[in-house]
Amino acid sequence: xxxxxxxxxxxxxxxxxxxxxxxxxxxxxxxxxxxxxxxxxxxxxxxxxxxxxxxxxxxxxxxxxxxxxxxxxxxxxxxxxxxxxxxxxxxxxxxxxxxxxxxxxxxxxxxxxxxxxxxxxxxxxxxxxxxxxxxxxxxxxxxxxxxxxxxxxxxxxxxxxxxxxxxxxxxxxxxxxxxxxxxxxxxxxxxxxxxxxxxxxxxxxxxxxxxxxxxxxxxxxxxxxxxxxxxxxxxxxxxxxxxxxxxxxxxxxxxxxxxxxxxxxxxxxxxxxxxxxxxxxxxxxxxxxxxxxxxxxxxxxxxxxxxxxxxxxxxxxxxxxxxxxxxxxxxxxxxxxxxxxxxxxxxxxxxxxxxxxxxxxxxxxxxxxxxxxxxxxxxxxxxxxxxxxxxxxxxxxxxxxxxxxxxxxxxxxxxxxxxxxxxxx
Numbered sequence: 001x002x003x004x005x006x007x008x009x010x011x012x013x014x015x016x017x018x019x020x021x022x023x024x025x026x027x028x029x030x031x032x033x034x035x036x037x038x039x040x041x042x043x044x045x046x047x048x049x050x051x052x053x054x055x056x057x058x059x060x061x062x063x064x065x066x067x068x069x070x071x072x073x074x075x076x077x078x079x080x081x082x083x084x085x086x087x088x089x090x091x092x093x094x095x096x097x098x099x100x101x102x103x104x105x106x107x108x109x110x111x112x113x114x115x116x117x118x119x120x121x122x123x124x125x126x127x128x129x130x131x132x133x134x135x136x137x138x139x140x141x142x143x144x145x146x147x148x149x150x151x152x153x154x155x156x157x158x159x160x161x162x163x164x165x166x167x168x169x170x171x172x173x174x175x176x177x178x179x180x181x182x183x184x185x186x187x188x189x190x191x192x193x194x195x196x197x198x199x200x201x202x203x204x205x206x207x208x209x210x211x212x213x214x215x216x217x218x219x220x221x222x223x224x225x226x227x228x229x230x231x232x233x234x235x236x237x238x239x240x241x242x243x244x245x246x247x248x249x250x251x252x253x254x255x256x257x258x259x260x261x262x263x264x265x266x267x268x269x270x271x272x273x274x275x276x277x278x279x280x281x282x283x284x285x286x287x288x289x290x291x292x293x294x295x296x297x298x299x300x301x302x303x304x305x306x307x308x309x310x311x312x313x314x315x316x317x318x319x320x321x322x323x324x325x326x327x328x329x330x331x332x333x334x335x336x337x338x339x340x341x342x343x344x345x346x347x348x349x350x351x352x353x354x355x356x357x358x359x360x361x362x363x364x365x366x367x368x369x370x371x372x373x374x375x376x377x378x379x380x381x382x383x384x385x386x387x388x389x390x391x392x393x394x395x396x397x398x399x400x401x402x403x404x405x406x407x408x409x410x411x412x413x414x415x416x417x418x419x420x421x422x423x424x425x
Contacts, residue, residue: 025150026112026135027158029084034065034076036093043099044074046089048113050103051146057175058110060144063089064103075103084139116149121178134158136172148172177212206235214244222251234263238420242275249280258287266292267310267421270299307392308385310422311406311415317345318372320355325368342402345413346376353411354380382407385414392422 026049033042044065051058063081065074080100082090094100110116112135119132133155136148152171209228213221213236225248228236237245237260249257249272261269261284269288273281273296285293299309318327327344344363346356356376366375382405383392395404396419403416 021138021140023147024084024137024139024144025155025158026117026137027155029089029137030113033088034063035088035090037090039088042088043091047073048111049144050075051110051112052106053108053110057138057145057147061109062103063091064111065100072099072102074100076100078144079142112146121149121151121173136170146175148174149178174211206232206239209236210239210241210244213248214241221247230259231263233260234268237272238264238268245272245275246277246280249276249284254283254287257284261287265312265314265418265421266295266299267312267418270296271421274300306385306389307383307387307406307417308414310389310392311385311417312421313415315345315403315405315416316341316343317347317413319349320346320371320373320376321349322372323368324363324366324370324372324375327363327372328368344372345380345405345416346372347413351410352413354382354405354407354413356380357405380405382411383417384409389422392417396422 029049030046032046033039034044034046035041036043044067046063047066048064049060050062050064052061060078062078063076065076067073076091080092082092084090116132116135121132132149132151133153134150135146136150138145138147150170150172154170209224209232213224221244225233225236237248240248252260264272269292273284276284285296288296295309316331318330331341341360344358344360345354346358347353348355356373356378357380358372358376362375381395381399381401383395385406385408387406392404395401401419403418405416406414408414
């Protein structure tokens with residue numbers, strides 16, 4: 001992660017090879033003088049910046065200068081840009097003639113001012129959400145990309161030269177969730193649409209879905225959440241920020257809420273309930289079994305939760321005398337959630353004691369006739385059933401495992417605690 005200008009960004013989402021870079025707002029560049037040498041060598045002002053639509057981010061191809069008064073426009077290719085300063089953009093002098101050539105639009109080119117600024121963002125069903133008030137850019141060596149669109153009021157202020165009056169936090173929507181409508185039809189519409197369709201949204205990871213939901217509110221948020229199946233909805237709800245959790249839960253029908261809650265573990269339910277208003281918690285408790293509700297109430301009321309309250313039995317354990325081939329064949333027909341298949345725990349078939357552990361990646365590359373006992377790692381990092389939550393957090397922080405097995409005093413495997421289930425909200 002990187003924090004630039006009080007904003008936090010996932011570095012993995014930036015263009016490949018990005019090292020030296022800075023972030024800019026489009027409306028801070030519009031109207032800047034374009035100069036071929038010193039500041040006095042002005043040839044015009046920035047009217048727009050042209051980008052070509054490419055994956056994963058649109059890349060700048062040039063600067064558009066519109067002179068008006070029937071004078072031809074000028075197009076400055078991006079490779080002619082020397083420097084973007086606070087008070088001007090400096091470019092190389094003309095190579096041929098007295099001016100750069102006129103702008104000629106090309107297929108797949110996007111004009112930020114014409115095609116994005118002021119456009120209404122629609123959700124996947126065509127309902128209005130917000131307006132694009134600014135576009136967030138990333139400048140690297142010799143290149144520039146569109147990274148986000150800004151729907152906050154700050155962008156509106158920048159449009160009128162009042163950016164110094166920043167009133168609220170910028171509201172940035174990642175470009176991967178936004179796309180312009182067909183450029184051939186752009187002149188006939190004032191809309192931009194979220195690039196999440198009913199089919200695509202079901203394929204996104206829960207983390208990305210949660211991120212998308214946090215950018216929406218009200219009816220739009222509910223519309224996106226409503227197309228998720230119960231399992232995906234539960235995973236997304238787990239990943240969402242507390243504010244989004246509260247918004248989503250407050251609008252769920254009882255039947256829908258019950259199916260989603262049924263996909264969640266006790267620790268996950270506890271974490272969810274811990275950020276909800278009491279009225280919502282009481283209503284949701286009625287949708288659970290009496291045993292589940294009592295367990296969650298007990299955990300919520302206790303300062304320190306013990307491992308046996310936080311563990312799940314959703315894990316994979318195999319006898320030490322099994323072969324790799326036998327286990328891999330059984331995995332193909334396993335109904336366990338994929339998130340539970342990170343490790344294979346090796347146990348003694350007679351007393352259920354934990355003997356070792358195998359990372360799934362090691363299992364896949366081992367010969368089929370290899371015995372599990374030959375490739376297992378032993379001893380295993382474990383916690384006893386009465387270990388407190390703080391102790392478990394220390395183990396996760398120290399070893400960075402996705403799961404930690406819980407054992408009794410005789411080393412019998414009782415369950416596992418998953419890292420996400422004890423992470424603080």
